[in-house]
Every structure is written in structure tokens, then in C-alpha cells.
Amino acid sequence: MTSIWDTKADAVNKGDNLRDVSPLKTTMDENGFTHYTFTKIMFNNPWYNIPYDDLDLFKKFLDGGSRAYPSDGRIPCDVVAREAREIINKIVDISKDHKHTYYKDACDAIQDGKLSLIRGTLKLYLGKYTSRDWRRKRFTDDLDFWTFQIHLLDHVLRDMGWIKNKETGEFEKTVQWTNPDTGEVRHEALCAANNLNQLLDFGAGSYLEGTKLGEIFNKKIKRGHDVDLSDMMNVALHNDGLVGKNKDEWNEAWVSFEAATNTRSTRITSNLVSLCRYSLGTADYLERVSKAISKYHKKILDINEYTDEDLIRICNMSIHWIDYLEENGPDDTRNMIHKFLLDQKDEKQFHAENLRNFVEKVLKILNSKYEYLKIKFEIES
Numbered sequence: 508m509t510s511i512w513d514t515k516a517d518a519v520n521k522g523d524n525l526r527d528v529s530p531l532k533t534t535m536d537e538n539g540f541t542h543y544t545f546t547k548i549m550f551n552n553p554w555y556n557i558p559y560d561d562l563d564l565f566k567k568f569l570d571g572g573s574r575a576y577p578s579d580g581r582i583p584c585d586v587v588a589r590e591a592r593e594i595i596n597k598i599v600d601i602s603k604d605h606k607h608t609y610y611k612d613a614c615d616a617i618q619d620g621k622l623s624l625i626r627g628t629l630k631l632y633l634g635k636y637t638s639r640d641w642r643r644k645r646f647t648d649d650l651d652f653w654t655f656q657i658h659l660l661d662h663v664l665r666d667m668g669w670i671k672n673k674e675t676g677e678f679e680k681t682v683q684w685t686n687p688d689t690g691e692v693r694h695e696a697l698c699a700a701n702n703l704n705q706l707l708d709f710g711a712g713s714y715l716e717g718t719k720l721g722e723i724f725n726k727k728i729k730r731g732h733d734v735d736l737s738d739m740m741n742v743a744l745h746n747d748g749l750v751g752k753n754k755d756e757w758n759e760a761w762v763s764f765e766a767a768t769n770t771r772s773t774r775i776t777s778n779l780v781s782l783c784r785y786s787l788g789t790a791d792y793l794e795r796v797s798k799a800i801s802k803y804h805k806k807i808l809d810i811n812e813y814t815d816e817d818l819i820r821i822c823n824m825s826i827h828w829i830d831y832l833e834e835n836g837p838d839d840t841r842n843m844i845h846k847f848l849l850d851q852k853d854e855k856q857f858h859a860e861n862l863r864n865f866v867e868k869v870l871k872i873l874n875s876k877y878e879y880l881k882i883k884f885e886i887e888s
Contacts, residue, residue: 511882512776518733519577526733528777531887544885545780547788550575550733557792561799568796569807569848571824572640574789576741577733580648582695584632586684588642590697591629591650595621597663612659626718627651631738636720636757638858641741643825650699653718660701669699676700687823720756724763731778740786743865744793744858764869768876779873780884783866787886790862797855804848808841818844 518525530543549557552575558564599621602613616624622633628647631637637645654660661678665671669678678699685692720742727735746757767775806812813821815837822828822840832840866886874883 511773511877511880512780513773514777516731516774516777516781520732521730526781528781538881540881540883542883542885544887545784546887547791548784549788549792550577550737550785561795561802564796565799565803565806568800568851569821569844571821572644574640574792576641576644576646577737578646579628579732579734580646582646582648582682582697583684584628584642584645584647586682587629587647587650587697588632590680590682590699591625591633594650594652594663594667594699595624597667598624598659601659601663609656609659609662612656616654616656616659623718624652624654625650626653626723628738630718630720630723631742634720636745637738637741638745638854641745645738648695648698650697652699652701654701657701664699672698687826719759721760721763724760725766728763728767728775728778729772731774731781736778736782736785739782740789740862740865743786744789744861747857747861747864761868764872768872771876776873779869783869783884783886786862786866786869790859790866793855793859793862797852797859800848800852800855804845804852807844807848813841 512528514528515524516526516528517523528545531546532544534542534544536542555567555575558567598613598616601607601609602617604610607613622630625633627649628645629650632642632645635642652660661671664678669680671678675698680697680699681694682697683692683694724739724742727739742757746754764779768779818832818837818840821844822832828840828844831843835843870884870886877884
């Protein structure tokens with residue numbers, strides 16, 4: 508068994524071996540196939556235990572959601588995205604100025620679209636490959652660029668107040684934001700780097716190739732930390748591979764899974780099994796949230812259940828909701844949130860179905876590569 512996949516995997520950092528990838532049971536069928544069956548799991552959230560009662564689950568969801576999004580930083584992605592947009596827009600402006608020293612470099616940098624400049628977490632964010640919930644809750648500390656026009660990027664970063672750290676070679680900037688739950692003003696150092704400086708061995712022997720979804724997946728599949736598995740899962744639940752503006756790129760990303768399984772790497776096999784386990788565990792949870800909303804969505808309209816003070820607390824989770832409350836008052840805001848809940852009821856069910864379809868496809872690919880060994884990977888029903 509241990510020669511086929513890693514039973515201990517890196518949950519957070521390379522070498523931590525904190526994720527247990529042991530099967531629930533091992534059986535053999537009449538055709539001589541060994542079936543390894545694994546449990547469904549959820550990402551650990553030390554600040555939240557999933558309520559057993561549906562009403563408590565509904566209340567937790569309305570208070571800002573409850574599902575954990577493993578992150579590799581401390582700065583909200585929407586704050587980092589604001590900085591990224593300013594840098595990208597500056598490069599776009601330069602590409603329109605024929606007299607600028609870096610005019611040609613800027614044109615070359617955005618020839619495949621301005622979002623081709625960015626990769627990793629922020630590419631998923633700016634490209635809206637994921638749900639609004641993920642974009643609101645995911646945190647990072649890094650702004651990863653991808654461009655051969657290195658002098659252009661350095662010029663823009665310096666021009667916009669970024670300072671180059673002589674030891675790391677990365678540009679840094681202190682950003683601030685207000686914690687919506689506590690009202691506390693936070694300050695953190697944000698790093699911006701051109702990943703062309705890290706072409707080789709970007710963790711676990713994986714190589715950076717570009718900024719397309721498939722190339723991002725390729726790196727995340729190979730590294731396989733919890734944050735990587737979570738990001739891929741959250742792209743999968745938002746895309747059904749059939750419709751939407753990301754249809755073609757989502758379908759092309761499957762090349763990454765084909766290429767990864769072809770290696771029969773013990774690490775990659777472990778990561779893909781884990782990805783399926785987390786996906787199915789989350790699918791069950793999302794379905795529960797959908798059912799809880801279906802049962803209790805009208806409570807937001809009851810002033811005895813949710814007072815005006817409660818409404819303010821709930822609206823603090825979104826700057827758009829706070830603005831709406833200030834402009835339209837509590838009654839209209841209740842109706843707005845009620846409509847949101849009805850939309851979420853359907854969306855959570857849709858996301859759960861997408862995750863289950865995703866797991867079916869991943870397992871089909873994975874099992875096809877181990878058929879010659881008469882092995883099948885399964886997740887408990």
C-alpha cells in the first residue's frame with residue numbers, strides 16, 4: 508500500500524506529514540481487484556464546529572458563513588486584489604502611451620490579456636473562477652506576477668510605492684484594512700514577486716509554466732497542501748464544465764489531472780485521493796446548508812427573530828450590505844437578504860452537485876491508471 512500512495516501527506520508545509528491518508532477499509536472483489544475505501548473529510552476549522560441542528564447551522568450561515576477556507580496568508584484576498592488591479596491598470600495605461608519608455612514592454616506584457624500578468628490565488632480571484640464566498644474569505648500574503656518584462660514590472664512597483672527587500676529580492680508594501688467583525692484596523696506586509704525568478708522547483712519539484720488555470724492546477728496538484736486542495740475544490744464547485752465564461756479553460760485544465768495521474772507519483776496519488784475526500788465531505792456539508800436555508804429562510808423577515816441590531820451585525824459581513832442598509836433602511840434590507848438566502852439555497856445545492864461530478868471524474872482518471880495493478884480507490888457513500 509505505501510508504495511502506491513503516501514499515507515502521510517503535507518497538510519500545510521513541505522515535510523509536515525500532518526494529513527493522514529489511510530483507508531477506512533480494504534476489500535477484494537471476485538475479480539481480484541483490491542478496493543481501498545476512504546472516509547469523507549472536512550478541512551479542520553479550530554474556531555468552528557459544525558452544528559448538528561439545522562437551525563443553528565442556518566444561523567451560523569447567516570452570521571457570515573462557517574466553512575473554513577485554508578489560507579497561506581493573513582491578508583484578505585479582496586485587499587490584495589485591489590493592489591493587483593492598480594498595478595495591472597498602470598501597465599495597461601503604459602501600453603497606451605507611445606512615448607513611454609516601457610511602452611513596447613507593456614504591450615508585450617498584456618498581449619494575452621491583462622490577467623495573464625497574474626497567477627496563483629489572485630488569478631483565481633480576479634478571473635472569478637471561484638464563488639463569492641471563497642473570494643471574501645480566502646487570505647494570502649503574496650502577489651505573484653508572471654512576465655518576461657521584468658524591468659517594466661520593477662518600474663511600476665517602484666513608481667507605486669513598493670520597496671524592494673534586498674535580502675529576498677521581493678517588493679513589499681504595507682497594506683491596511685478594517686476587520687468587519689471587530690472593527691480593528693489591521694496592517695500587514697504584502698509581498699509582490701515575479702515568479703520568473705522562481706522557475707525551478709517551486710515546492711515539491713513542481714515547475715511554474717504560466718498563468719492559465721491548467722498550469723495553476725498543475726502546481727497545486729503536485730504540492731498538495733490543504734490550501735492547494737481547497738483552491739482546486741472551490742474552482743470545481745463553481746464550474747460544471749458545461750456552461751459559463753470559463754468553460755474552455757476549465758475543460759483544458761483536465762489535462763493537468765491526466766498528466767499528474769500518468770506519473771503514478773505516490774505523492775500525487777495521495778493528493779488526488781485527499782482532494783476527492785475533501786470534495787465529498789464539503790458536498791455533504793453544502794447540501795445540509797441548502798436544506799437548512801430552505802427550512803428557515805423566512806426568519807430574516809421576522810423582526811422578533813432578527814432585530815434591527817441583529818440586522819446591522821449581519822450586514823457588517825459585507826460592505827455592500829452595509830451601504831444597502833444605510834441607503835434603503837431595514838425593511839428593504841430584510842427583503843434583499845431574504846432574496847440572497849433563496850439564491851444561496853439553490854447555489855449550495857448546485858455546488859454540491861458539481862463537487863460530486865468532479866470527484867467522479869477524478870476517481871475515474873485515477874483508477875484507470877492503476878487498473879493494471881487491479882486497484883480501485885473509492886470514497887465512502
